[in-house]
Amino acid sequence: MTSNVVVQVTSQGPVGQLTINRPEALNALDVPTLLALEAGLDELERNNEIRVIVVTGAGDKAFVAGGDIGDLDSRQGLAHYQEFAEIVHRVFRRFEDSDKPTIAAVNGWALGGGTELLLATDIRLISAKARLGLPEINLGLFPGAGGTQRLMRQIAPCKAKEMMFTGDQISAEEAVSLGLCNRVVAHEALMDETLALASKIASKSPLVLKLLKRNLRQGQEMPLGAALAHEQAMIGLVLDTADAHEGCRAFLEKRPAQFKGQ
Structure with missing residues (x-):
């Protein structure tokens, strides 16, 4: 497998792993990172030996802490629509449409685009230290990478609206209780449990x-x-x-x- 500056692509037997590798920026998503994530997904999807795909974030703090706010502040609407928004929607839809099961190992903050990415995966295991949220309303924005539509389809609409209207973060335990994640895992055991689950699924047809x-x-x-x-x-x-x-x-x-x- 390969690696590059912002996304590492690795494998263990039939399980492929994408690690968003910008820990100094809390794995925030910008255009180069999204394109690297898409290229990594392409690589794993083309590999017939890979049966399950895991996505996680580098470091101990964040899965994906959202979009790059400085980059976002530099954009006007039409340019954003034609570039970042077009790319992020395409990449997240690629995860959703992948023929291979996808698992998010949520190792830390999953805010904004981080929550929106995990909403596009099939199964989500979450560290006890992690927190989820869609804080865009606090910036005078609202979720624009699929969050408004996927969240409303995956949990009770009243809870989805509360999360988006307040911008409040939720704990790992609440994420599970709402049905956003499958289960809470001790932080130090997250990747072992994720890979064990991935291997179990990979043993199927x-x-x-x-x-x-x-x-x-x-x-x-x-x-x-x-x-x-x-x-x-x-x-x-x-x-x-x-x-x-x-x-x-x-x-x-x-x-x-x-x-x-x-």
Whole structure:
């Protein structure tokens, strides 16, 4: 794997990891960082050996502490729309649309764009030291990297509005209670637990995970009747895979399944 100044790309077996590497700036997102994050995601998605992708932040303080405020203050609306906003929406959507399961290891502050990034991942483990929030209202702004739409779809609207209207931060425990994260993990154990979970998921059929993710993602955007019909068609497609029959046979033969992604 490769690394560059702002995003490190590494792997352990079938698990790929993207580490946003600007600890001196609390891993704040600017255009070069977003483009490096997208390039790293491209690299891991192209690698057929990688089955699960983890994203985290470098250092002990921050996952992503938001956007680069100085850079933001230098922009006018049209330039922002055409450059930063266009890029950040595209990159976060890439995480959301990835056929490989994504896990956020939230190792510290996840504010503004940090919360918006984790909202685009599939699973989120959070350090007991971490805090989440969308503080843009305190700057005379509101979340503009997908936060207003994803947050309203993932937690109760009244809580989403409170977070955005006040700009208050929430603790790791509250993030879990709201359904924003899966579970709180001791800070020093965060990466071990994240990689263990990633490895467990990576042991499943990568082809069936791909079809499952597509079914879930596409079904969310359909009325229930259409989503159920879509599921019916997709499970039929799954039964045309060799992995489905390997899994059934392994169960009947009382042995571990050997999934090959076929």
